[in-house]
Amino acid sequence: MSTEEQSGLSADELAAEGATGLPDKEVVSLLDLNADLDLDLAVAAPIDLAVAANANVAAPIDAAVAANALSSGSTAQALADQGVIIDQGINAEAIANADQDSALDQGSGPDLGDAAAAGTTADGGGSAVSGVGETVGGATDAVPGVDQTVDGTTGALDGDLLNVDVNLAADADLAAPVNGAVAANANVAAPIDAAVAANVGSVDSEATAVADQDAVIKQNIEGSAEANADQESDINQ
Amino acid sequence: MTPGRIPRGSGVAAPGPAVVPALADGVELISQSQGSGYRTPPALVRRADGQVIQLTQLLHLVLSAIDGQRTTGEIAAKVSTAYGKTVSEDNIETLIQTQLLPLGLLRRADGSQPETKKADPLLGLRFRHVVSNPKHTRRITAPFAVLFHPVVVLPMLAAFAAVCWWVLVTRGLAAGAHQAFYQPGLLLAVFALTILSSGFHEFGHAAAARYGGATPGVMGAGLYLIWPAFYTDVTDSYRLARAGRVRTDLGGLYFNAIVAVVTFGIWGVSRWDVWLIIIATQILQMVRQLAPLLRFDGYHVLADLTGVPDLFARIKPTLSGLLPQNWRKPENQVLKPWARGPGC
Numbered sequence: 001m002s003t004e005e006q007s008g009l010s011a012d013e014l015a016a017e018g019a020t021g022l023p024d025k026e027v028v029s030l031l032d033l034n035a036d037l038d039l040d041l042a043v044a045a046p047i048d049l050a051v052a053a054n055a056n057v058a059a060p061i062d063a064a065v066a067a068n069a070l071s072s073g074s075t076a077q078a079l080a081d082q083g084v085i086i087d088q089g090i091n092a093e094a095i096a097n098a099d100q101d102s103a104l105d106q107g108s109g110p111d112l113g114d115a116a117a118a119g120t121t122a123d124g125g126g127s128a129v130s131g132v133g134e135t136v137g138g139a140t141d142a143v144p145g146v147d148q149t150v151d152g153t154t155g156a157l158d159g160d161l162l163n164v165d166v167n168l169a170a171d172a173d174l175a176a177p178v179n180g181a182v183a184a185n186a187n188v189a190a191p192i193d194a195a196v197a198a199n200v201g202s203v204d205s206e207a208t209a210v211a212d213q214d215a216v217i218k219q220n221i222e223g224s225a226e227a228n229a230d231q232e233s234d235i236n237q
Numbered sequence: 238m239t240p241g242r243i244p245r246g247s248g249v250a251a252p253g254p255a256v257v258p259a260l261a262d263g264v265e266l267i268s269q270s271q272g273s274g275y276r277t278p279p280a281l282v283r284r285a286d287g288q289v290i291q292l293t294q295l296l297h298l299v300l301s302a303i304d305g306q307r308t309t310g311e312i313a314a315k316v317s318t319a320y321g322k323t324v325s326e327d328n329i330e331t332l333i334q335t336q337l338l339p340l341g342l343l344r345r346a347d348g349s350q351p352e353t354k355k356a357d358p359l360l361g362l363r364f365r366h367v368v369s370n371p372k373h374t375r376r377i378t379a380p381f382a383v384l385f386h387p388v389v390v391l392p393m394l395a396a397f398a399a400v401c402w403w404v405l406v407t408r409g410l411a412a413g414a415h416q417a418f419y420q421p422g423l424l425l426a427v428f429a430l431t432i433l434s435s436g437f438h439e440f441g442h443a444a445a446a447r448y449g450g451a452t453p454g455v456m457g458a459g460l461y462l463i464w465p466a467f468y469t470d471v472t473d474s475y476r477l478a479r480a481g482r483v484r485t486d487l488g489g490l491y492f493n494a495i496v497a498v499v500t501f502g503i504w505g506v507s508r509w510d511v512w513l514i515i516i517a518t519q520i521l522q523m524v525r526q527l528a529p530l531l532r533f534d535g536y537h538v539l540a541d542l543t544g545v546p547d548l549f550a551r552i553k554p555t556l557s558g559l560l561p562q563n564w565r566k567p568e569n570q571v572l573k574p575w576a577r578g579p580g581c
Contacts, residue, residue: 025546
């Protein structure tokens with residue numbers, strides 16, 4: 001037996017031996033669906049919206065709460081007295097017109113993008129609700145008329161579509177002209193009256209709460225709310 | 238004979254005590270890595286905590302010879318025969334002290350179990366929440382293993398190819414997207430079903446591992462980098478041959494394909510074009526999963542095809558091996574030439 005055989009492996013040979021811990025093999029699937037749907041979509045989604053509204057809202061709220069909790073020989077009294085006279089009148093006309101005329105020509109992909117035209121007219125004719133008279137009590141809140149006009153919006157998107165974590169986008173020919181018109185007349189009266197009396201952990205106590213509210217609310221709208229949105233889209237993708 | 242240090246021989250004067258090493262509880266010698274990209278295929282061993290360790294041939298021979306009965310001298314004799322070169326008792330003790338004991342593969346000298354710590358992989362999953370333990374995973378994925386029988390796989394893949402062609406080329410997704418626009422609730426349904434299909438994707442990995450003969454581990458959810466993710470532990474698939482490992486890697490994608498085919502069937506009945514969007518999301522998920530970056534399925538496929546399971550760890554040595562002064566260094570000769578490509 002040679003000396004080398006007796007002495008075994010050299011230090012270098014031993015140093016060449018090694019071990020490596022392998023990573024756990026965990027196969028993952030992400031819940032972020034952030035992919036791009038590069039699928040040559042041709043989508044036309046013209047949306048036309050017109051809303052007209054006249055509203056009278058009267059909501060007098062009257063509440064009284066009295067409570068004894070963990071108390072001995074105590075008295076709790078609550079009285080809420082609300083007297084409200086509400087007179088609401090609308091003599092108005094709310095008109096919303098949304099005219100949309102879209103001519104879409106999408107060159108790539110499946111041909112679904114066609115010409116779409118929509119016209120919607122909603123008339124909220126003058127309605128008058130006169131007089132709501134009730135007797136209760138509380139704060140007074142009056143919102144006289146609201147006139148709103150929303151102009152038509154045109155959006156021609158070329159890109160991310162259903163970017164809902166569902167990676168639906170990429171080279172999508174997408175035209176989404178949105179046209180909206182909102183007209184509103186509103187009378188809102190919401191007098192609130194509240195009284196709360198409570199005894200908690202008391203002995204021979206007396207709690208009294210009195211809320212007295214008198215309100216005379218007179219609301220009147222004489223006018224007209226008109227919203228017109230005209231949109232004309234000529235999109236060529 | 239109990240593990241640990243005991244007197245050598247029987248009353249014969251000796252310079253020091255003999256060592257009878259013993260494996261730590263739960264250590265399992267798997268086999269030589271099959272289809273390996275290493276010039277000398279490493280052997281695999283698995284600890285009780287699930288950590289798989291890749292060993293060079295000599296270390297594996299030493300570990301194989303350790304049975305809790307043999308002394309280091311007897312181990313040296315056995316290993317020398319198997320290795321074809323003389324391995325001295327001192328060599329064995331050196332390997333035990335410097336390699337096997339620190340790896341937690343052997344009991345300590347006092348017979349106690351070693352403390353072990355699992356490797357923390359680069360780009361690994363964080364904040365894991367286990368949903369299904371290994372026992373439940375085995376039970377709930379067992380019925381799906383039959384889907385990997387070739388009689389099922391081939392028609393299913395053919396159907397998937399046909400559905401893809403029809404949806405993407407012939408029919409298009411415009412009608413489905415249009416419907417989703419006008420009924421946004423459907424978009425939420427698409428979203429929910431896509432998440433469910435991600436869970437089903439994980440079933441695919443587990444069922445594939447089981448079909449190949451490996452035991453899938455826990456299934457759950459966690460945070461991968463910044464994204465929430467479902468995951469399945471298929472570490473046991475390291476024991477499979479290359480085909481079995483790649484099948485495990487592709488099992489999730491195969492289940493996505495099944496979802497797409499089934500969804501197409503539902504579309505055929507309901508004629509709701511929004512179902513086609515779900516088919517598209519399946520295809521998208523599959524395409525993204527095939528990316529070899531991060532630890533997506535594509536990474537595992539690449540690692541298993543090349544037979545280099547620690548692919549990320551090989552990037553640095555492989556790149557440094559490209560420098561002329563490192564061409565002849567032994568560490569540059571570890572991988573087979575064709576296995577170095579992915580490492581770059």
